[in-house]
Amino acid sequence: MSSIETWSFWLAILMYAFATVSAFGALAFRGGNYQSVALGAAGAGLLCHAVAIAARWVASGHFPYIEDYENVLVGTFAMTAAYVAVALRFKGTALAGVLVLPATLITCGYGLTQAGPPSPVTPPYQSGWLVVHVTFAWITYATYSTAAGLAAIHLIRRRWERQGKTDRLPSWLPPSERIDGLLLRLVAFGFLNNAVMIASGSIWAYRLWGSYWSWDPVETWSLLTWLGYGFYLHAKLTLRWSQDRLAWLALFCLLGIMMVFWGVQLVPTSYHLFRDIGARVPWLSRPR
Amino acid sequence: MKTGRLARVLSWVGSVRLAGWLIATLAALTAMSVVVPQRMYLGESYQEFVRQAPRLARVLAAVGLDRIYGGWPIALVGSALGLNLLVCTARRAMVRRTRQDEESVPPDLREWVSEACEAGWSVLHAVGSSITLVKGRTGFRGSVLMHAGLIVIIIGGVATSLTAFRGEMVISEGQTVSDDPASYVRVSVTPRIGPAYRGTRVTLETMDVQYRQDVVVSATARMRAIEPSGRSVEKDVRVNHPLDAGGKSWLLQDSGYSPRLVVRVEGSQAIPLAVALASETPQGWKDSVVVRTSRGDVRLEMEAVPYPVSPGDSPVGEKLRVQDPRLRLVVVRGSARWQGVLAPGQMSDPVDGVTVVFEDLGLWSRFLVRGEPGRWVTYIGFWVVVLGSAWRFLVPERRVVLQVRADGSVYAVIRVYPWLVRWSGPVSAVYQLDEYATMHSEPRKERDPR
Helix, strand or coil, X not given: CCHHHHHHHHHHHHHHHHHHHHHHHHHHHCCHHHHHHHHHHHHHHHHHHHHHHHHHHHHHCCCCCCHHHHHHHHHHHHHHHHHHHHHHHCCCHHHHHHHHHHHHHHHHHHHHHCCCCCCCCCHHHCCXXXXXXXXXXXXXXXXXXXXXXXXXHHHHHHHHHHCCCHHHCCCCCCXXXXXXXXXXXXXXXXXXXXXXXXXXXXXXXXXXXXXXXXXXXXHHHHHHHHHHHHHHHHHHHCCCCCHHHHHHHHHXXXXXXXXXXXXXXHCCCCCCCHHHCCCCCCCCCCCC | CHHHHHHHHHHHHCCHHHHHHHHHHHHHHHHHHHHCCCHHHHCHHHHHHHHHCHHHHHHHHHCXXXXXCCCHHHHHHHHHHHHHHHHHHHHHHHCCCCCCCHHHCCHHHHHHHHHHHHCXXXXXXXXXXXEEEEECCCHHHHHHHHHHHHHHHHHHHHHHHHHCEEEEEEXXXXXXXXXXXXXXXXXXXXXXXXXXXXXXXXXXXXXXEEEECCXXXXXXXXXXXXXXXXXXXXXXXXXXXXXXXXXXXXXXXXEEEEEEEEEEECCCEEEEEECCCCEECCCCEEEEEEEEECCEEEEEEEEXXXXXXXXXXXXXXXXXXXXXXXXXXXXXXXXXXXEEEECCCCECCCECCEEEEEEEEEEEEEEEEEECCCHHHHHHHHHHHHHHHHXXXXXXXXXXXXXXXXXXXXXXXXXXXXXXXXXXXXXXXXXXXXXXXXXXXXXXXXXXXX
């Protein structure tokens, strides 16, 4: 890591930490100003984060999309960007940061443990389909995590309502129906991106491993998560589940996404353990 | 009666609730795989688990939980989901969408309906003094298309399982092989339908490997294939860019050294060889082979390096860039033995009348050979799913119930699917229906009604 990259990434993490504290402040003290501070800090963090990505790009000579660290670098940027975009567009939703921002911080922390010097793009990564696959994976991840953040807001609101403190509900907190509608659109958007991610990934997999579907743990979790969000849409539109149940489902499905992206580390051997691909000669295409 | 029972059974088999339970079962199975040791993915660690808990390992193996990914539990749940999907999609596709003509519209609303129909609305129901108008009904077809795409994917999966071929070939530079059983190092899957081998002739002309910072950044195999039909295919094959010929794909996997030798038996034989050395060493590759000659068996022990380097030297970084190769050779026949290091063009001393000429050092490459004609069906299914999802979400279906009140005003209830947006209130003009039924938009200022 170059010094610019290190400093800017750490500064971004610092900003995200500050934004997290502010989001928790909004939750604890129900003050609208805390939300604005959280949003501002997250926005400032995004700028620093963009500098870190640019520095990595310059140092490695390619857009950072290989290995765990680079995936974290860009993936967390996408997560925060989606959160900031939604919070700016829909008033009162910055409270979603109570879930999205800590998740971003933990993911950044994991990425830092995997950080290494920039390396050239090895043959397995030299594929246009991979670029499509990874891009849609980031969008999917960012969308679903923001959706889970909104689900958290809904559950927080419901909890406050159940405690009989309806009169003390912050005026900036969006009504449940609004959150619910936004959640539905985000899940639908994520679902569509998730479909493109799986489709492009399968084409890449055939050209790399000779099989478009291997029932690899990551593939299986990915399919399961997609089905899970598909069920969310059906539960909402067909079964007309209550908003509370749907919010819990959105949070539960996020666990699947976390497994797809990071849980693979629990499996000692998987085609998707990208850290090994191309690292050794002569195994050009397959991890050991 | 029987028809009613069948309808109920089909309704249950194709229900979203059943799908929910099946997805939950799938989730439970995959979650279990995190804690239950998986045979396919743990390797030696799994054997250690078997040694430590043999009874538990036997029980897990008996119920198939040691092989959850791709095993029968997931296959069973997946098949049930497929059936659920099939029935659900068939039921959706068969739903009759009735539309009433404008004659059944209440007289008070005829002028409204006429104007609405010009704006793209159509009449769905007309009951008493109220009518239901609809717009964007094709969005429903997107949902059907998405589910149909999933069925196409399943069909592709079944087609793949029936027609797939999987094998491995090792080809040396300059070598031509034919797509027949003798050319394969290993064949693990043969098709149950259609021929396994088609006789396509494949030549690996040259292999070029480029490095940056001691990391392979490019490995290109210049290949040529001639199909039985006579069609010729030439391609620079790389990882991610396989050679597609004769219904199969040759996927570049890895490479090593292949010395070209000639074993000369004094006055009688000259045996040309290209030996794909199997074992990697810090300096290059090595192997041992036995050559049958007219003077009996000769054992050759070889270790090839890309340039003059001794076994004790530090590891070679760019192994696959052969510059000034050397071959450490041991020739053994009976009790006679010769040992030395050869440069290209040099030969060993005679060993009981046998000499070995080291002509040059090339590369071998291992190819995964796959034939999966069913994959195209699956790919189509994938993109139909994407198209169907996009269609469903981008073309919302809008429904408006209009009712004439006692005072003559018109009251509207608007619903937008799939977003479940709902609005109700008095309307004074048709253009307002579109405005209120558009997501996000707030109604504009009132215009003059009609």
